[in-house]
Amino acid sequence: MKEENSITGTISFIETPSDIAQLMVDLVSLNFKKKKDAVILDSGCGKGIFLKELQKKNFTKVEGIELNQALYKICKGEFPNLKIYNNNYLTWDTKKRYDIIIGNPPYAHYNALPSEVKEQVFEIVKNKESDIYYAFMLKSIDLLREGGELIYIVPYSFFYNTFAKTVREKIISNGYLDLVIDLDEIRLFKGENPETIILKFVKKKPKEEEKTAILRIKNKNVSTEIILRDAIESINKEESNDTFQYHKKAVFSSSDEIWTTYPLIEIPSYNYLKDLAWIGVGLVTGYEKGFILAEKEIRKLNVNEKKAVIKLIKATHCKGFWIEGETSYFLIEDKFQDEEEIKKLFPNLYEKILPYKQEMIERYLPNNKKWFHWQALRNIKKHTNYSSSPKIYVPNLDRSKVNRFSLSEESIFPSGDVLTIVPQKADPYFLLGYLNSNFFREYYLSAGARRGHRITFTQRILANIKIPRFEKEVVQKIASITKKIFLEKQKDQLSKIDEVIQQAFQNGNFE
Ligand SMILES: C[S@@+](CC[C@H](N)C(=O)[O-])C[C@H]1O[C@@H](n2cnc3c(N)ncnc32)[C@H](O)[C@@H]1O
Structure with a gap:
């Protein structure tokens, strides 16, 4: 999500709906729910929607970190009893470890980040095809205590993106996903709506038979109130309802594979398609415009040119x-390298593409190609x-x-x-x-x-x-x-x- 508010200098302040924040606070597991003194951090606390929900549930050791000063001041004013840091989470040097880290981190592709933030993200993720939320996930996993939980709402893309392998690897080498709520492209935020999931990661070696509970949204025209109600019902009853499809699958155990929220379909005997x-x-x-021929253009072509016409399925x-x-x-094969020859052999085609010469030069072309060739x-x-x-x-x-x-x-x-x-x-x-x-x-x-x-x-x-x-x-x-x-x-x-x-x-x- 791009910067989209008046509070300048903020990367992605986008407020989480309160029902979703409540749902995520409700995911704090039983052992922590009973311990009202569990140490909890909201990473990128914005205006404090998670802090509010955590207070409502009587958690006492709640902290927040927020880079943006205006947002930090709002939280400070609203939650005078809580420890709020005005600091950069990505470079934050702390010895503290947390029972729970919760929140809605910023989402923005590496290329869209200011240069100093790029460096900070690269320092953590070690890859330029990443997203700032990858860095937040990796950092959070480090800051959790053994047995601690990360409860985040993030895009689904780290499930399949080749460059998110680091994130998948970090998850499986430090613990497992206990729960995933797949909200698909439901509109939760103002502005862009990526496919989002709510996840609960547990920093603990999974038992051999450990499973991930998965809820997949079926009905996308529901309010956040219904999402909250039906997700909790589905989790408690371990079954599907009108809003969610529920199933359990073995915890993800390979970072090379694409992860999915769909149930595994076993095929007893098979061949690979390959x-x-x-x-x-x-x-x-x-450059499609340069090469597509209309019927009437084909009729005008000479014999040589007609041989260069091919039919494509799109x-x-x-x-x-x-x-x-x-x-x-029409396809001018790569063996023709001389523009003068093209002019002679394919006069009508040459005349057609000439007006686009500049655009065709400017498209990406491998070294051995001329502007009149296909990419x-x-x-x-x-x-x-x-x-x-x-x-x-x-x-x-x-x-x-x-x-x-x-x-x-x-x-x-x-x-x-x-x-x-x-x-x-x-x-x-x-x-x-x-x-x-x-x-x-x-x-x-x-x-x-x-x-x-x-x-x-x-x-x-x-x-x-x-x-x-x-x-x-x-x-x-x-x-x-x-x-x-x-x-x-x-x-x-x-x-x-x-x-x-x-x-x-x-x-x-x-x-
Ligand atoms: C998507 S918003 C979520 C805000 C709030 N947690 C909520 O759910 O309403 C992400 C927040 O992270 C903050 N943020 C961005 N980069 C940060 C950083 N490096 N360190 C700390 N906070 C950061 C933004 O200012 C923003 O408030």
Whole structure:
């Protein structure tokens, strides 16, 4: 979140709603709840919403630290009995250790931070792709006593971001997440609304059978009052309700993996997709306007130029099961390096791109490329070799409610916004149907693919997904339903694919 208030010099003062602060104070575990003299710190206490809730619950040893002087003064005035420090948490040198650290730390990407704060964050996180909240988490874990608890509301991104590995590592090497409340992109704060979670970390080696309780918000149109009520009910009863889906999963134990709040789906017998199919990213122009051709432009081209026209599948053409439409581009291969030659061989195309020359020069281009080239012809040889094979395309980032894996056997190329899957050791129709099933969607989300309201299909995640090794009969059934959907362009049979999958799981129809 960016600076967005009149109190200058403050990084991210954004007030937490009081119901959320109350919920977080309610998460203080029983052993500390009974000890009203537990030593508690609010890191970045702002105007003191957490301090207020902690006082209401009669905790006596509550402290706060706040960098911004105006906010510090507000807290000092409002809570004269509490110890409030006007200090920088990131550089704060203290011997003190805490039973509980609670709060809503600032969120801001490294690049958006003032330079001295960048240095302070780098000192702690050791990486320039981080966020200030990573530094707050790492520092807090250090300042906890053994057995102490960190109760924070933070973005969900450290669950999956490659550069948050340090944070995941710190968590698993010092303790475990006892509870995660996944609030998704619910609007809690003024301004930007990242996907947020409330977490409770316990600084203690987890028992072997230790589990993390997970609450995932189902109904996003609820008030903070309902969130408070239903989260507490769900935690106490250990069950789902109208607002939250509740489950427990084994504590996260690897910092290399993407963490997710989805239940783990076990597949008893499987192949990795990368062993059944080739998966590759598509071609990137780096400047779409310069290379896309309209029908009437194509008609005017000479024979040579017509050979340079290629058809691309873009995300918008992926309708789920089938493809609709295509976009024509021209491609001047990298072997042509001389602008004069281009002018001669491709006069109409040259005339088309010339007005954009400056913009095309300014886009990022690898060293061996000229301004009239595409930015990255990723996997072009493979795509050419597979041009007459059945190929399944999927948008890299998708907002739709159902998956849009789409099959084509035409000689087309993938654009940079889709991923191509070329089935090699699997029936293309089976794969297409399975990948479009709701079962697979849930499974794929459980592999860490959620990005806000969207779902990301990356080469890395897809390569390592497990495709069930169903018995032949199951594979054939799914393939034949899928073929019908594909040919008739009618998706009302999609639920049948899910029925077949569910039955196969129930009856254990695996090879
Ligand atoms: C998201 S606000 C939360 C404020 C308050 N805890 C609440 O929930 O309403 C983050 C707070 O951290 C403070 N802050 C930012 N950087 C800080 C730092 N390095 N040390 C201490 N406080 C900091 C900001 O001034 C702001 O008040």
